[in-house]
Amino acid sequence: MTRRAVPGLALLLGFSACTAVNYTALPTQQQQGQIFITAQGLSEPYESVGIVQITRRGVLVFGFADPAGTDLATAVNEVEGQIRRAGADGLINTRVQQTNYTTLARIFGLIFFFAPLPAEVTITGELVRVRRGAAPVAPGMPAPVPVPAGGTPL
Amino acid sequence: MRLVIFLVTLALLSSCNAVVLGVRLSSVPQTDNTMFLSTGTSPRKFRTLGFVQVRGYGQEWGGYGNLGDAQLDGTIHNALAKEAARMGGQGVINIEFLDENPSTDVEKAQRAYNTVASTLSGSPQIETKDRYVTVTGEVIVFLE
Numbered sequence: 217m218t219r220r221a222v223p224g225l226a227l228l229l230g231f232s233a234c235t236a237v238n239y240t241a242l243p244t245q246q247q248q249g250q251i252f253i254t255a256q257g258l259s260e261p262y263e264s265v266g267i268v269q270i271t272r273r274g275v276l277v278f279g280f281a282d283p284a285g286t287d288l289a290t291a292v293n294e295v296e297g298q299i300r301r302a303g304a305d306g307l308i309n310t311r312v313q314q315t316n317y318t319t320l321a322r323i324f325g326l327i328f329f330f331a332p333l334p335a336e337v338t339i340t341g342e343l344v345r346v347r348r349g350a351a352p353v354a355p356g357m358p359a360p361v362p363v364p365a366g367g368t369p370l
Numbered sequence: 371m372r373l374v375i376f377l378v379t380l381a382l383l384s385s386c387n388a389v390v391l392g393v394r395l396s397s398v399p400q401t402d403n404t405m406f407l408s409t410g411t412s413p414r415k416f417r418t419l420g421f422v423q424v425r426g427y428g429q430e431w432g433g434y435g436n437l438g439d440a441q442l443d444g445t446i447h448n449a450l451a452k453e454a455a456r457m458g459g460q461g462v463i464n465i466e467f468l469d470e471n472p473s474t475d476v477e478k479a480q481r482a483y484n485t486v487a488s489t490l491s492g493s494p495q496i497e498t499k500d501r502y503v504t505v506t507g508e509v510i511v512f513l514e
Contacts, residue, residue: 256410257410257411258410261397262397263394264394264395264396264397264408266391266392266393266394266395267391267393267394267395267442267446267467268390268391268392269388269389269390269391269442269467269468269469270387270388270389271387271388271390271469271472272386272387273386273387273388273474284386294387298389298391302391308409308410309409309410313468338468340466340468341409342395342408342409342410347397
């Protein structure tokens, strides 16, 4: 019975673990609504402050432990710091790239713990300062975006 | 146990954070007559002329010196803008950029240290690293 169950469970695991999910909310938006991070453009007039790229690299120890903080939440926190340091109001047209491992790959990482899995997360975007009081830009601009009340998962 | 400690230490030491900053692009509405550069769309009606992708190559010398086009600013404001102007474009929108292998502060300091150490030991050798930056954009002309 056990002999049949083990390969069956392994097979089930193999087929059910093909999707890796990562998400993060934006704590600042939820708490204060002061700065914004969005994957879209901006409907209001703005002043470009610069472009920024944050890259965090490290390894996953034992397949699951992430001591280097190569997850989305840590990277977004870093982005928040950069927005504040630059004196910007937010980051627009944000793009995210992250190393994703399926559960099966992580289990292999646990078994072959002597070969840690490389992990990396990169966030790029344009730092902007909203021109408050200026007339909105009408033609050709994308839908209104920023500062959703509850934060938007990236 | 020693192996575990070694692996954890290795993981912590190898963790790194690289921040790459570039100068500002065009503001909206545009306040000057230079080429319109934006990571977003255009504030005015436009016609698309084509798409451009630039892969800047350069080298980092001794951790802090840079040679070539592997800087976000140089690749966007020089190579990309020049190519767009050559196509007859007035702007580049939906710009996407990626510094493919940015160096962390620790890596830069390590290369600088190795360079200085090798120089002091009598066999100077500047540590270099190949650097790549990829930038993509949509070249447009304004219709109004």
